[in-house]
Amino acid sequence: MPKPKKLYIKTYGCQMNVYDSERMAEAMGGAGYEQTDTPDDADMILLNTCHIREKAAEKIYSELGRFQGLKLENPDLKIGVAGCVAQAEGPEIMRRQPLVDLVVGPQSYHRLPQMEARVREGEKVLDTDFPIENKFDTLRHRPKAKRGPTAFLTVQEGCDKFCAFCVVPYTRGGEASRPVTRIVEEARDLVERGVREITLLGQNVNAYHGTGPDGADWSLARLIRALDAIDGLKRIRFTTSHPNDMSEDLIEAHGSCTKLMPYLHLPVQSGSDHILKRMNRSHTAESYLRLIGRIRAVRPDILLSGDFIVGFPEESDADFEATLDLIREVNYGTAYSFKYSTRPGTPAAERPQVDEAVKTERLHRLQALITTQQRAAQEAMVGRNVNVLFEKPGRLPGQMVGKSEYLHAVHVADCDAAIGDIAQVEILRSDTNSLAGRIVRG
Ligand code: SAH
Ligand code: SF4
């Protein structure tokens, strides 16, 4: 057998890129590559990139520059750029950085082994097609290696919503859902390999409408019920949802499906109707709040998380105050917030921009409010019993770390639970970004 070649993959951006990186590693496994966790001894480096904000995209060029030395030491080293920057700026990457041998967009990963062969012949390869054949079909043959207790599973990809600030519809293409049978097969395979919790992924995961075994279009709720029936699968999560696709059956599933965890990431972006309209979000602050009310009526303890953009073009002080008001009203368990970043080619890029200093100040204020809510949500767990799925050893000897059903990280000292166990834990303390507790014996 020839010595395996080494592949180093570095992943940026969202969970979908994490999932895609695993699939790329598997595809390259078929071409004789094994993964390494350092670029230093790699035969091939792949950067799986994110284009969502300017900083994310620019980081790639500085990262590539750092590989110059490695390429001098090892002229056979091949460097590839995958993901959303590859899709958006493919030819520019090739122009700006001659070190790059390969540019591959998110829909073409199944072709990587063929591309690798061409690159080995000294060719430069750029493939950012949206091919007819489906990458998921060709990426099905996965090795049976044991896995950790949690996994991502992409069920839907792409977006038709065209929010005025966002590149995703351009980098990932239109909405497409995988068929139910394929997803169930993949979930069973993951469970056989040790997975206990699956997070279903999609840029608009709740817009899922895959073909079911009966030939009908299945909703995400129906898919979740099919996965619920898999023995050995203990927990189901999904992300990211859009408020407009939060259908009645999905809300209802939060009340009746015990494997569906009480955590929901539901981005709203702004609390000002004027800004929401300019963002092309097609919902209002009030419709979002009503939706939250309906979800909480079904699952009162659900922990909510969101995404916010501050300093969107034309955002006034009053618009920003409306966002703070909405946050106060919802009371989030956690949230992600970003300064608006101008993305070339998106409609908002052409509009009057908010001053950078104003954006910074607003971001700080918003984050301070979210931090207060996050702390309060954590404090509210103290004294309660939660179920923890243990994922890995902690930093201290004898300590284990896992996640509660609310996705809080929980540390347990002197812990005899094994990785993959779910145990009841009494929460004793809330630390900055995690909880600490002890196992409750039944
Ligand atoms: N599909 C998901 C989110 C995709 S991007 C959804 O619709 O919710 C993740 C987050 O990045 C978004 O929710 C938004 O808050 C942020 N984001 C997207 N484009 C951005 C931009 N141009 N500037 C700043 N933040 C942005
Ligand atoms: Fe981007 Fe909006 Fe689509 Fe989310 S819904 S991916 S923010 S365009």
Ligand code: F3S
């Ligand atoms: Fe980034 Fe692409 Fe995900 S732009 S957030 S990696 S879909």
